[in-house]
Amino acid sequence: MTLEVALRVPRTGFDVDVEFQVPAGSTLAMMGPSGSGKSTIVHAIAGIQKIAAGRIELSGTVLADAKQHRPPHLREVGLLGQDPHLFPHQDALKNIAFGARAGGLDKAAAKAAAAEWIARLGLEEIATHRPEALSGGQRQRIALARALAAAPKILLIDEPFASLDVEAAMDMRALVREELERTGTSAIVVSHSAADALALADDLLVLERGRIIAQGAVQQVFAEPANRFVRAVAATLPAQHPMSIQEEQP
Amino acid sequence: MTLEVALRVPRTGFDVDVEFQVPAGSTLAMMGPSGSGKSTIVHAIAGIQKIAAGRIELSGTVLADAKQHRPPHLREVGLLGQDPHLFPHQDALKNIAFGARAGGLDKAAAKAAAAEWIARLGLEEIATHRPEALSGGQRQRIALARALAAAPKILLIDEPFASLDVEAAMDMRALVREELERTGTSAIVVSHSAADALALADDLLVLERGRIIAQGAVQQVFAEPANRFVRAVAATLPAQHPMSIQEEQP
Amino acid sequence: MASDTGVRVPGFAIAPALLGVGLLVLPLLALITRASWSTLVDDATSPQALSALWLSLRTGVAATVLCVLLGVPLAVLMARSPARIAQLLRALIAVPLVLPPMVGGVALLFLFGRTSPIGQFIDSLWGITLPFSTAAVVIAQSFVALPFLVLSVEGSLRAAGAGYEQAAATLGAGRWMVLTRITLPLAAPGLVAGVILCFARAIGEFGATALFAGNAPGITQTMPLAIYTAFNGAGTGRDSAVALSLLLLATAVVVLLLARAWRPGALK
Amino acid sequence: MASDTGVRVPGFAIAPALLGVGLLVLPLLALITRASWSTLVDDATSPQALSALWLSLRTGVAATVLCVLLGVPLAVLMARSPARIAQLLRALIAVPLVLPPMVGGVALLFLFGRTSPIGQFIDSLWGITLPFSTAAVVIAQSFVALPFLVLSVEGSLRAAGAGYEQAAATLGAGRWMVLTRITLPLAAPGLVAGVILCFARAIGEFGATALFAGNAPGITQTMPLAIYTAFNGAGTGRDSAVALSLLLLATAVVVLLLARAWRPGALK
Amino acid sequence: GCSASTSSEDAAIEPITISAAASLQSAFEQISEEFSAEHPEVKISSISYDGSSTLATQILEGADVDVFASADERNMSEVTEAGFGHEPAIFASNTLVIAVPQDNPADIDSLDDLAQATTVLCAQQVPCGSASRQLLEDQGVQVTPASEEQNVTAVLQKVAAGEADAGLVYATDVLNEENVASIVPEGAEDVVNTYPITTLGENPGAQAFMDFVISERGQQILAEHGFGTGAEQANG
Numbered sequence A, B: 001m002t003l004e005v006a007l008r009v010p011r012t013g014f015d016v017d018v019e020f021q022v023p024a025g026s027t028l029a030m031m032g033p034s035g036s037g038k039s040t041i042v043h044a045i046a047g048i049q050k051i052a053a054g055r056i057e058l059s060g061t062v063l064a065d066a067k068q069h070r071p072p073h074l075r076e077v078g079l080l081g082q083d084p085h086l087f088p089h090q091d092a093l094k095n096i097a098f099g100a101r102a103g104g105l106d107k108a109a110a111k112a113a114a115a116e117w118i119a120r121l122g123l124e125e126i127a128t129h130r131p132e133a134l135s136g137g138q139r140q141r142i143a144l145a146r147a148l149a150a151a152p153k154i155l156l157i158d159e160p161f162a163s164l165d166v167e168a169a170m171d172m173r174a175l176v177r178e179e180l181e182r183t184g185t186s187a188i189v190v191s192h193s194a195a196d197a198l199a200l201a202d203d204l205l206v207l208e209r210g211r212i213i214a215q216g217a218v219q220q221v222f223a224e225p226a227n228r229f230v231r232a233v234a235a236t237l238p239a240q241h242p243m244s245i246q247e248e249q250p
Numbered sequence C, D: 001m002a003s004d005t006g007v008r009v010p011g012f013a014i015a016p017a018l019l020g021v022g023l024l025v026l027p028l029l030a031l032i033t034r035a036s037w038s039t040l041v042d043d044a045t046s047p048q049a050l051s052a053l054w055l056s057l058r059t060g061v062a063a064t065v066l067c068v069l070l071g072v073p074l075a076v077l078m079a080r081s082p083a084r085i086a087q088l089l090r091a092l093i094a095v096p097l098v099l100p101p102m103v104g105g106v107a108l109l110f111l112f113g114r115t116s117p118i119g120q121f122i123d124s125l126w127g128i129t130l131p132f133s134t135a136a137v138v139i140a141q142s143f144v145a146l147p148f149l150v151l152s153v154e155g156s157l158r159a160a161g162a163g164y165e166q167a168a169a170t171l172g173a174g175r176w177m178v179l180t181r182i183t184l185p186l187a188a189p190g191l192v193a194g195v196i197l198c199f200a201r202a203i204g205e206f207g208a209t210a211l212f213a214g215n216a217p218g219i220t221q222t223m224p225l226a227i228y229t230a231f232n233g234a235g236t237g238r239d240s241a242v243a244l245s246l247l248l249l250a251t252a253v254v255v256l257l258l259a260r261a262w263r264p265g266a267l268k
Numbered sequence E: 001g002c003s004a005s006t007s008s009e010d011a012a013i014e015p016i017t018i019s020a021a022a023s024l025q026s027a028f029e030q031i032s033e034e035f036s037a038e039h040p041e042v043k044i045s046s047i048s049y050d051g052s053s054t055l056a057t058q059i060l061e062g063a064d065v066d067v068f069a070s071a072d073e074r075n076m077s078e079v080t081e082a083g084f085g086h087e088p089a090i091f092a093s094n095t096l097v098i099a100v101p102q103d104n105p106a107d108i109d110s111l112d113d114l115a116q117a118t119t120v121l122c123a124q125q126v127p128c129g130s131a132s133r134q135l136l137e138d139q140g141v142q143v144t145p146a147s148e149e150q151n152v153t154a155v156l157q158k159v160a161a162g163e164a165d166a167g168l169v170y171a172t173d174v175l176n177e178e179n180v181a182s183i184v185p186e187g188a189e190d191v192v193n194t195y196p197i198t199t200l201g202e203n204p205g206a207q208a209f210m211d212f213v214i215s216e217r218g219q220q221i222l223a224e225h226g227f228g229t230g231a232e233q234a235n236g
């Protein structure tokens, strides 16, 4: 399931205009200053943003180009958006079960899968809370489980750990990594955290005002910072580097 | 304007039950695992969460106890919630102007103030975007400006930099620090980032399942970690420490 | 955000709100005080009254169901149409509201009557004529009640926005699943309002029914027609019209309060 | 989320939606085809028709304004009340809908008539009697139209939720500012629907007006009353009733399309 | 002797439906009761009471009606001219009275008093309205009505509620109205509204019903409900 992306989307002041690939089974990290176009790109791949030009292809199937627009639910692409949009009328468990059903499980299996996810997250206590009665970090973890439960061929996660504390973020990174490996799913992870990129991704892509300004293996991009932004990100890496290896045995 | 807080709020599985003070003009950082009760506490201080017991007092005025509940707009407390709740029917500029008007400025002055804030944030390009057409980080910065524009006596900000890239986060920390110092406002900053605490706060308070497990000057709490969580947080501090001093000259 | 301290209603809203309630409720109280209590029970429990009430309930429910089946898809369509088209549809749909119901009845007669192509077509197909049948009552009620359902559901769908639907679609949920599990539950408050308006309007319908369906006891004589008939009779007829009205009111209140049971447990 | 790829409407919704539109629009077309074109223009431009139309517009707008002034606060109150109270209020407010308007008119007569305490009080205060006055028309229209406004605005307020209001309050915004700048704009779709329903119902109102306000040309004879009067006359009366109805319809469409101009530019 | 035309008493007769002007309601309730007793073989499936204009429209648009009793000749002729129905017969008549509230607050006792009082009339277009104008014109009285009501019921309601000091209605309408007193004005007997009846289709039961209405007993019942008999009108 190789994802090939070439797209142009006009935004105020600049166009998002990029071209890149995500080879089957690999994970791409996407970084860049706020407003540089990261969410725009993953939205376009997921199908909730039209593209003005280019072509998005998944293993030869065209998902979108300037003329066609395959609807989101027929793309086998799953998205956890920056705003998780947990369904306000469903509790945590039901939100996850919705993902599982949307991914193809029947009612009973979806329910069982949701319960299992809640247990893996250690959130049994708040399983029947509606989103309005969840903490920010709990919401984000439920939404992540919902996206994983839908078992997409390509997983797009937009700032999935932003509201999590250090330990929860480590756990979730490990969980995502485990799932991606187990299922052989490709993924794109949008994040402001160098730790996320190191822990999860094979390749790293850095954007600025809609353009790719650096691209390559994660370590390498950090080792040779292409500009001030990349240098600043690299500087946030914790002292006892490389984290990525520590994190696999939390 | 000393804020004295003693409160109990029942949650599923445990009670949030804390007692602490924020001396006039000082800033308190609040950390703790996801779901430990941080947002609950700032919501109670802001007046959008009732307390079951205790008393919240601002310079001798009782804001809330088990019986009374002063409505939010009469508290002189400003909140930027974890969900920024930008008003969806107003553009970025109007959102900030709303804050300024709510803080007491007249229409023209509020408009001017909003334009000034947009310029300080460097977001002129997207000043007339509605929230749905803003990036996650842009939303968070607009919401922060809106909260600052309201000029509260006590500012509560709940994960205000979570969606920002490293550089934008640095800029915003500097901005908040500058504003708090200029106006002598006290503040509570909820954050998962040790860098935020170091950059902004005098004191640090660490929660776990509704209880305070560590409290004191920021450096000191990190220097003598009270438990595994604090140690993990401290470990994320960047190599070229202390950041807090570097950040003041971005 | 925590929800147990909802922003309270501004105090200055209370006076007009009470005036509003007064405007709606006081006339009913006036009606009750003028009721002739001695004959009230007899009037309200006469076989004809009960048969009219039963017919009203059956046709009212049938019309409401029909309106939901036709109106909810229409509301969804409108809520997701470009502003310009939605605008046009909204005006088009509001138009039957403007029509005095009796004219609506005439229009329905013109459309389905035996002289019309549709009437003749239906006749040749199934050998039935619609007007003056119980089916005609349901059609007349649906004609006047449908706009209420559509417009209030549409308003609510717009307020709920498309973000959650998109999130569901990116998880792989098809259109039916999105509609039934996300869109409609989120629009529940408007749906409830719409169904209440629709049912109430349907069982209160008089003018269109009188013309299109006629006034045959047991077949097309619903409560409002029975009330009208009683009202037109001189003398004590007026008392029994009031009695029948109170019976209809009481029934409507009970139905609307029972409706609580099925209220989708959605957003507060 | 990006909004230029709204989830499309499921295909299977289109058939019932079209049927719904058909149910509402086809009868009107039937009405138009039966119009007697030779006399249509004369009928529709007679001084009496135009004076009734003008009265309808004035009273319809006045009633809508009154309903907004009373109904919006009531809707806000209901939307922020505990579920149980809101439930009760909703049933109470839906009740006048159920009442055949004619009975509503009688109830209004009982309440405001010159023999009633309120009527006598008003008389002693300002020396006026309400029945047979234009004010009575506005009251009758408001009585039947208010529930529509209240219920659909309330539905929309509930859907919008309290999060934004709380955010505004924590910035220091008082209740009035929150109401006018946040609550109502967010409820705009429901407000629009409610105002349309309310205005349409008001200018279509017949039964309550006929009983409470009477049928004096230029003072209380609105379009629906003029239409009924024409319809009740035999022969050509029916043709001119159809002509007047089409005039009313056309006017309503124009007003509703013009209403676009003031539509608060809120949520899509 | 009213069963002259019911020739096929053995054969099962189709039930009949009747459309009758609203003002006939109380009289027709009794007539149909006695008719059913006398003609058990004819089942009356329903009687719809409504404004004559409404009933005429329904018949023109296909209502399956066997007997139509109208409150005026205009609506009747519209039906017969369209080819529905047979030759109609006049079966009843009605004259106008002044209706006043029971306590007669404006001291009305003749048509002349109407000019000064708050008076409501039927609209010109409906039968009772045109009759009212005729009567006032005959008597040379100028009245500006406070309201031109849609039908007699509305006039009566305004008077009964005390909103109007007086109104012109039919004699039959005030018969059982306890809140209203009536005054027979001068010249009322010269302005007579006549009620025609006809059968539609060939249902023998319909003819039997119509015959019963015109019969002596039928006329007697109508008279008990305040109607003038129709026979003399028809003959005269």
Ligand SMILES: Nc1ncnc2c1ncn2[C@@H]1O[C@H](COP(=O)(O)OP(=O)(O)OP(=O)(O)O)[C@@H](O)[C@H]1O
Residues within 6 Å of the ligand: A011, A012, A032, A033, A034, A035, A036, A037, A038, A039, A040, A041, A082, B126, B129, B132, B133, B134, B135, B136, B137, B138, B163, B165, D001, D002, D003
């Ligand atoms: N619907 C829209 N219409 C027009 N412009 C938009 C729309 N949505 C976003 N934008 C603009 O496009 C640019 C890219 O936004 P995008 O959300 O892709 O940024 P991002 O890289 O995800 O940023 P962040 O890290 O802050 O989330 C921003 O300047 C934003 O204001």
Ligand SMILES: Nc1ncnc2c1ncn2[C@@H]1O[C@H](COP(=O)(O)OP(=O)(O)OP(=O)(O)O)[C@@H](O)[C@H]1O
Residues within 6 Å of the ligand: A126, A129, A132, A133, A134, A135, A136, A137, A138, A163, A165, B011, B012, B032, B033, B034, B035, B036, B037, B038, B039, B040, B041, B082, C002, C003
């Ligand atoms: N309205 C509510 N009713 C009941 N329980 C709630 C409600 N809101 C939150 N909770 C629960 O209270 C606990 C504390 O939540 P809170 O939002 O204060 O956590 P937090 O420290 O801010 O976490 P995070 O870092 O994830 O935002 C959580 O377990 C949450 O599920």
Ligand code: MOO
Residues within 6 Å of the ligand: E021, E022, E023, E024, E050, E051, E052, E053, E071, E072, E127, E128, E151, E152
């Ligand atoms: O029976 Mo009528 O409606 O007064 O002509």
Ligand SMILES: [Mg+2]
Residues within 6 Å of the ligand: A038, A039, A040, A082, A158, B135, B136, B137
């Ligand atoms: Mg983004």
Ligand SMILES: [Mg+2]
Residues within 6 Å of the ligand: A135, A136, A137, B038, B039, B040, B082, B158
């Ligand atoms: Mg929180």
